[in-house]
Amino acid sequence: MVGKVYLVGAGPGDARLITVKGLQCIKKADVVVYDRLANPQLLKSMKLGAEKVYVGKLSDRHTMKQEEINQLLVDLALEGKIVTRLKGGDPTIFGRVGEEADLLRKNGIFYEIIPGITSAISVPAYAGIPVTHRDMASSVSIITGHESQDKLDQSIHWDKLTNATGTLIFMMGVAKIGYISQQLIAHGRPATTPVALVRWGTRAEQETLIGTLSDIEEKVLAADFKPPAVIVVGDVVLQREQLMWAEFLPLFGKRILVTRSRSQASELVSMIEELGGEPYEFPVIEIVKSTDPQDILGIENAFSQLDQYDWIFFTSTNGVDFFFQHLMEQQCDVRALHRARVVAVGPATAESLKSRGIIPESLPERFQAEGMVEMLTHRLEAGQRVLLPRGNRGRTWLPEKLTEMGLEVTEAVTYQTVISGEDDDELLRMFEERRIHAVTFTSSSTVTYLLEIMKRMGIEDPLQQLEGIETACIGEITARTAKEAGLSVGMIAEEATLSSLVQALCRWNNNTHAYANF
Incomplete structure (x- = not known):
């Protein structure tokens, strides 16, 4: 069966300027054939297992000649594949779409031309x-x-x-x-x-x-x-x-690497885009529900005693999300939590609890484990029972400190933070061309795993590759991990929140006068 080719205009560069139909074509393609002017961020929308082929052109050298590109589209379609040919701008304005479409027509291959916003x-x-x-x-x-x-x-x-x-x-x-x-x-x-x-x-x-x-x-x-x-x-x-107007946006001119897990990156990406920056998503971690038999045994044990805990400490939104997922799977009644006082590490975690009808205690002044203990120093008593839902890579400080204070701590590993299996040729190209201006780290795991993945991608010395790229950390704990790994930390959020992290980026870019002329 013969496939089909979509000749798609990717717009001028900003990934948000592609048309709705153009993005749909990327999502359903078996193969995306793209050029230098198409924003590689668009490729993040490809379906799992889809192939990408780079045919970028410079004025003095071509990865592939136009005639070869034309034939490639034919060959891929004859293999029965859905092909999206992604071109910068609009394909009909000096995009040579006529030549590609003509050869497809001559070979009996159906195609569609999807207009794009022209850079002109x-x-x-x-x-x-x-x-x-x-x-x-x-x-x-x-x-x-x-x-x-x-x-x-x-x-x-x-x-x-x-x-x-x-x-x-x-x-x-x-x-x-x-x-x-x-x-x-x-x-x-x-x-x-x-x-x-x-x-x-x-x-x-x-x-x-x-x-x-x-x-x-x-x-x-x-x-x-x-x-x-x-x-x-x-x-x-x-x-x-x-x-x-664009030059007045606080993050104008900056491409910022976002290393957060894909499921959690959208809020940070949106903030950066809204302030004129260009985020590049490269999730180095994946957050998955724990299915390890030992973890499940620990969860079952903890959940069998839900009405016996005096405190439940949530140190992240992930802890909240996966705690309630397991709660549903174990068919536990949330009313069993009535005895426990619930503590959230920060505002995002508190909001996640509130969305489930749980009102936590007041927030600590410092949005980290140390701040939680400081806030409750005079209320925590020896002999009280504490449930700590957490991930497999969570810090040991909190359970150790609570145990030291005489409390009985039960840890329930409800989720796993694992290294991403993704590699990214486009990111390699950006590193080589020095087109990344800053990298954000929202946890210690993102620091550790970015360096590991860079080595996996063939970068012999990740620290050297990251020289000259500003490092932004969401808090002191993450910053400490980055420094211990050998990175130079240029920015630390004043509060451990995404909005505070973005504010640090704006201060670094020295564009706080952004709207002065408006």
Whole structure:
């Protein structure tokens, strides 16, 4: 049976700018064939077992020639696979989708073209430049700048183009900026016409260079301004001074590695995105319900005495979640907890308890085990019984301290923190190209396992690879683990919460004046 090919526009770079249908095509594909301009974060949505094939292109070198890409799509479809060809921007605007679709048609392979948000319009928008404006430009032209000078002269009627439209958008034209400027001036555009080059628009590397037709080439050379970039020519460029907005976001320009488990990363990812940063998810741990026979025996023993405990200490939201999962599986009545006073380590854990109808004691001043004991020093008494639902890698300090104080502690290992089985070629490429600016650690396990996985991925010296990348830890315990591992810790959240961690990132980026101009 012949498969099917989806020719999908991935949008300009920001992973959130892909269309709903485009994302659906990624999720159902057996194979995703993607290029350099498609955000690799989108690949995290692929189904388990799907294959990814990188066919990225640079102006001077190609991983795979276009003819080979065309044939690859045919071959994969003839194997009966659902194939998603993921292209930056919109596939119909200088994306060579016509060539790919034509060969598919000739081979009897059904395909769909899924439009994407073109970088020709969206990238200038992220730089605060509307490509049309009621008082400045009522039309726009999109032109390729990728051809040789001879081909540009053959395909572009400079005399007509110069005067027939308000705004000119040149794609893939950085290397030809001098020639483009010369031709526009020679055919009637004033040398003082504003020009903007926006590099890697909507991504962490976004950079904007402003000039005029007369001096933009000199500025490009002086700044060593590299592709990919969109070139905007016209008076609309002047709007940037009033309308620029992305640069004012607190985490603008920063790509931040999120190492939290995939099931828990979404809140941190959303916070980073909302503040203008670009998160890259690489979960180094997985949180799974404990099924170890010894653990289950301990849980059954603990649950058989639920009405005998004076205290229950929850040191994480995971502890809450998996405690109640096991409670349901053991068919235990939650009313058996009526005698126990419940303690939460911090606000997130407290909210998780409240959502289940359990109101915990007041929160400690320090959101860690030490803070819990400090808060209850005068209420904990020798002989009292304590239940401590926890994970397999939890700190030993709390049960040891409570035992030392004369309390009878029962530990129930309700979940396991295990190392992720994922490797990530894209992350390797980002490390090599120094495109990660900061890494976040939300537990000691994320520190330990990131270093282990980096070695597994072939990085001989993870500490050396992480040099120059800022390290942000959610609390002192995690920071201590990072330091003991040899990492330099640049940020520690004032409170052990995600919001406090993100605030530390904003202070590091020195962009707290973000909305001063609004």
